[in-house]
Amino acid sequence: MKLNNLNLPLILLFTALLALAGCEADSSGDGSSVNGGEQNVDGSGNGSNDDGSKEFDEDGDGIPDNEDSCPATGNDGVDADADGIDDACDGQVSNQDDLDGDGVLNGEDNCPLIANPDQKNTDRDLYGDACDIDTDGDGVDDKVKNSDGTFKAKPAADGGDNCPLIANSSQSDRDGNGVGNACDTDADGDGVDDKVEASDGTFSVLSVADGGDNCPLQPNANQLDSDDDGLGDACETDGAIWDQTDRDGDGIANKDLAGNDISDDNCPTVANPNQEDSDGDGLGNVCDADMDNDGVNDKTDVDPVVMLPLVGGDNCPYVPNGADQAGVAGVGNQTDTDGDGVGDACDRVNNIEFACGVGEQFTPMLASDSQIAAVASVDESACLLPALGGLLCNVSDEGNVIDDDLANFATIQNTNLLGLSNVSLRVAATSGFAYPGHNVIGVSIAEASQLVKLGLLTNGGLKVRTLLNGEIQEESDGQVGADLDLLGIVGLLGGNESEFLVFQTSKRFDSVEVVSGGFQLLSLLDEFNVHAVCASKTEVQVP
Structure with a gap:
């Protein structure tokens, strides 16, 4: 067949179809996408690198x-805690959940702004050691x-x-080396x-048998x-009998080897x-009849050796509020606005307004x-006539006090x-939590005023x-501690009025105990219902 016999338009049409077929073959032959290999139509972003290798971006965020x-x-590449995992898929830390990046979420972190992955908390308060200015909780700051x-x-x-990890409010430092006796392995130097x-930072006495100092507070190399x-000769007067240099046995000498009085012991x-x-007068609190030196005695010397509480004495034994403080605003001379027996100068709560809930x-x-995880327990071991099976002495439904x-009660x-039954x-x-010492405990008891009438609060x-x-x-009852009181008042418990026994504290605690017993000539069946025990998780200041 001769070419000149073919239809020229037909030849041109056939050539165009062949060219179009070649383009379609090229578009699918190398696996590249319709937009030049940058992104597939399904958005997966799987394309080719300059060297011809494959590039995958499963989530399509532009990051291979x-x-x-x-x-x-x-994700956008934000990694707040710098752990190498972007916040968008970091299961442990996301965005602002762990501000200090120590791996402990803010809600559980006892130092949310200071990294402390070990969460160590020596005094078991609300703050970890890393951010607690008073690590051991003894009232003396160790950080700023x-x-x-x-x-x-x-x-x-x-x-x-001078002992940041061992409580020592007195800061006693026998050898003056800047390390308190409580944490100085050689207290007298x-x-x-x-x-x-020990490895945990605590200290234990080194016995003389194990090479310990036989006069720990008296230098005797x-x-x-x-x-x-x-007992070394340096702290013993005659080498044979009880050492008169320390008559009260508290480890602090009050006489030298010649028997002369010395001033080391402020209560010899x-x-x-x-x-x-407390008042810095050189006389220790335990033997100072006026601990705050305000002119109102809080003890009376009933014995040459033992100092006992004075009934009706200073209503703020540690805070001056005597006659010479009458001009101080809000203090006055033993002023007690709410009539609870605790002076305004040291009363941390207005009993009239006390509320718990x-x-x-x-x-x-x-x-x-979860911060407390309270449990309730009973001790009936000192009950009178236990053979009666607790019929005359018992606690029932103790779990109701913590639900x-x-x-419930x-x-x-x-x-x-005669005090034989307790x-x-x-x-x-x-949980390991300890309440701060400056606190007020409220025990919600049904008909607390009736307990007052029975005299249970005044006779122990x-x-x-x-x-x-x-x-x-x-x-x-004042046998341990001071500046304590126990009263019946009205407050709130879960929105309902209830009467409370209020007890003001000064030392840290993790447990509260309500005890029926003490000396009584005869008490017929004492019975009362305890609804709840209340306290503040933060320190309570004087208003």
Whole structure:
């Protein structure tokens, strides 16, 4: 067939179709996308690199999978905690949930702005050691907070705590080396250790048998002990009998080796190893009849050795509020506005306005409170006539005092004779939390005014005590501690009026105990209902 016999238009049409078919083949032959290989029509963004290798972006956020720490989640590269995982898919830390980036979420972090992954909290308060200016909770600061929110150590020379991890409010430093006796392995500085520091930062006495100092507060590098009784000659007068240099046995000498009085012990006949002296008059609190030096006695010397509380004495034994303070605004001469027996100068709560409930400053100790995780327990071991099976002395339904229904109650029953029968109800925090010392405890008891009429609050038949790690700290009858009171008042409990026994504290605690017992000639069946035990999680200041 000759070309000149073909139809020229037909030849041109055939050529165009062949060219179009070639273009379609090229578009699918190398796997590139319709828009030049930058993004597939499905948005997956899988294309080619300049070297011809494949590039994958599963989430389509513009960051290749091999560079994307969140390959399956769209993200913008923000990594607030700098852990290498973008916030968009960081399960542990997202955005502002962990401000200090220590791996502990803000709501659980006891120092949310200062990194402390170990969450160490020596005094078991609301703040971790890293952001607690008083780490051991003894009232003496060991850190200063900077304007930018960071903290720096406060040297002992500038008034800082000389034992920042061991409570020692007295700051006693026998050898004057800037390290308090409580955490100084060689308290008297004679080169012979008297304590051993454990790996957890606590200290234990090093016995003489193990090479410890036989006079821990009296320098005696030679450790001479003439009578070999374990007490060095330096702190023993005759080498044979009880050492008169320390007559009260508190470890602080009051006589030298010649028998002359020396001024080391501020209460030479009453044991007071901490040497607390609130008014700085050189006389320790335990033997000072007027601890705040305001002219109103808080003790009376009924014995040459023992100082006992004086009934009707100073209503603020640690805070001056005597006649010479009458001109101070809000203080006056023993002024007691709410009539609770605690002077305004040191009263941390107005009894007339006291309230306890969820959302109040004073909250009930509940099992459901994760910060407290309260448990209730009973001690009937000292009940009278236990053979009767607790019929005359018992606590029933103790769990009701820590449940969320504040109308529920535990019942305490006791028949007492000469103080021979005792029963107690204890509510304790089990989470490791300890309440601050400057506090007010409110025990909600049905018909508390009836207890007053029965005289249970005045003759020791009923008392409230605080404990820390199982050790009694203070009791409402004044046998332990001071500046304590126990009254019946009206307040709120879960929106309902209830009567409270109010107990003002000064020492840290993790447990509260309500005790029926004490000396009574005869008490027929004492019975009362306890609804709840309330306290403040933060320190309560004087208004």
